[in-house]
Amino acid sequence: MLNDPRSHGLWEKTAPPAPATQPLAGDRQADIVIVGGGFTGISAALYLAQAGRRAVVLEGAEIGFGGAGRNVGLINAGMWVMPDDLPGELGDVHGERLLDLLGNAPRLVMELVDRHGIACELERNGTLHCAVGEAGLKEITERASQWQRRGAPVTLLDAVETAKRVGTAAYAGSLLDMRAGTLQPLAYARGLAKAAIAAGATIHTMSRVVGCTHSGSQWTVRTDGGSVTAPWVIVSTDAYSTGPWESVRREQVHLPYFNLATRPLSSHLLSSILPGREGAWDTKEILSSFRMDRAGRLVFGSVGALRNTGRAVHVAWAKRVLKRLFPALGPVEFECEWFGKIGMTDNALPRFHRFAENVVGFSGYNGRGIAPGTVFGRTLAQLVVGDISEADLPLPPTDPKTPALRSVKELYYEAGAQIAHFAGARF
Template identity: 60%
Template sequence: MSDADRAGAVGAPAGGGPATSRDPRTHGLWEQTAPAPPVTAPLAGRVAARIAIVGGGFTGLSAALALARSGHDPVVLEAAEIGFGGSGRNVGLVNAGMWVRPDDLSATLGQPYGERLLTLLGDAPAEVFALVRRHAIACEAQPVGTLHCADTARGLRELQERARQWQARGVAVRLLDKAETGRMTGSPHYRAALLDPRAGTIQPLAYARGLAAAAIGAGARLFTGSPVTGCTRSGGQYRLDLPQGHVLADQVIVATNAYGTGPWSMLARQLVPVSYFNCATPPLPAALRATILPGRQGAWDTRQVMRSFRLDHAGRLVVGSIGALAGPGLALHRDWARRTIARLFPQLGRQFTSSGFAAEWYGTIGMTHDHLPRLHRLGPGMIALCGYNGRGIAPGTVFGRVLADLARGALDDGTAPLPVTGIRPPGLRAARRIFYEAGACIAHAADAR
């Protein structure tokens, strides 16, 4: 438990809205093992800034760090705590690219944006790990690649096509056969895997807290427990109202993604919210730990209801999938995780899950219809980016820098990696959320038995 929790702190989605009490299923293992966050406090009184940033996750913190390092004095407003949203809840895979295949991404965006975005995202993991080294962020960084695994013929064909498309662009991804996949995953279950050496894993909440400390050290001002409740523009400035004060800013970067409420709730409403959960075993004995992901890559598979698995620094096996650890899904998804571990890693059996997991948690992914992020101009000097589709770490980091470059004039809309688009809420948003959760429950009820 963090110092803030001990003090009785409460949290809320970044950007505004009522505070809600934290529980152990929000940040789980990451809250248990992350270094303490830098000391911050709620904003009180009147604060002036040329650039204000709303949201204290990967994107907002990366933007703050980039701006501070370039000589600016940004103000970051986080409604709850550093990394409260998806940044502190995810699996911790630092991937290159988005879910869609490279050719599909390029075709969807067209030129010049398609290849421009692929280059940015392909280099994104290297930028994450460079920041970790430069600022000595203690976040269990493992820049050793990731494994995209296939257990069916359809999945194998998917990996073969992904390998072909990346290799055509000069990327040294490698398709592994069943035997090598078994050695690198520790599981006999998969037919093949695509090894991407650009990628890796981190402890995501620790990374967010480290970015915050680096930004503060570079000159950014960061306020937590500071939800923005109103936003107006007058005389060329924005006034951001908070419970105990206000900020006057020339420009605003909105980085709230799926957790935004208050003045920018429309950003979250254009995303279909999908829950993703993780369950972590107690630390595995060294002999067993050596048989699972011995190279310490993170992994996920080609299933429609995806599975992910990785180890943390202490040898805890973290298994995750689509679904919310709430209501009827709590017991169902937890039981699925137990069965899945036993099936994927028969050397473990059930001895490490029969008495319960060491931690379990879940969060919200913001999905777009084409699985690509969105760049918006919300007003003069106000920009936003959202829709990471479950790929928040590396894209969030580089897009934070992109937003900073746009705000300080180093980029313009014509040279940005994404086109500026309007906000278009998806049809049947609530029904689609129910569909995804119900589909995950059905799949997990039947799977790995």
């Protein structure tokens, strides 16, 4: 997007076209202004339009420009935090609410895809969290036990079964989560936008918000081309926040993440590497993820940015790792490459912010934006129309706070990933 082939890579190459939109021009009235055209903002717009509200989305670039269009495409249930730890972090009420909401969030994504006929390469065969060594096996065993006590359809697989499903004997076991799946994330974002527009929402792209003022019960949100005035504002810009709500970006430590896509594999390779089309990732601290797209490309990713010296280091490392994991691949060449940034909060959990009266938003998805973004968009719509109150939300309100040494940590993550990948998987 915006003439950058490394921003959205394979997803931009294979997604259906975005619905036609125009920059905001002139002054408009609405019931709700939504800032940000990713999963959360578009989901909120869809539900608000279906409820008969005039919802206007202002997107600074294009639909799915931020994390929504750059990620791996895993529809995960829950967050990185262990299920039993959430009540300790959020209290019993909010902890259990968030577990229930996010545990069922992939189902909502799949229902929306079905209901609106969204062409996004949806796969419903679950995900595999792959254990590296005994420490990794211990981690996924405990995670499986905690989810199983809550009735979740998760299964702990041994090394033999994992090897059959993944196509490599590199892992000590895996956690199969049948709530989850994969999709083409940019195609999903564009499909949601098409559904929202059909329901009556208005989406303005290339409409970066530069200011927001309050008068009486109304908020006026301004772009370079015009303004929208409404009693409610939903902020859904997350890790890519700028302008009036840049505090959301400052609250997060950016973790760069890249993806590389091979050319479509042969039918023989597809019968042995992820034959069930599950999405997968491992338990390493600097993790790797891998999945197939509908055409049979292997999409492989890890922490790091494909810029400056990082590109050569990470691409070379990825080729070494894939050679070790899947020797039958032979020499690996990548058809597409792209990267983005994950917004990490200090406790790896999302946030609900009340920035001012009737100005609200969720953020801090910590690399798990598809299902949480979709369900949080619906939750914000329910709050705005009065179906729920703030007391019913899955998170308590907090004020954005900038973590100590944020910029230093971001430099450390990018440089550290290069150092680790430069030395990693060498023979």
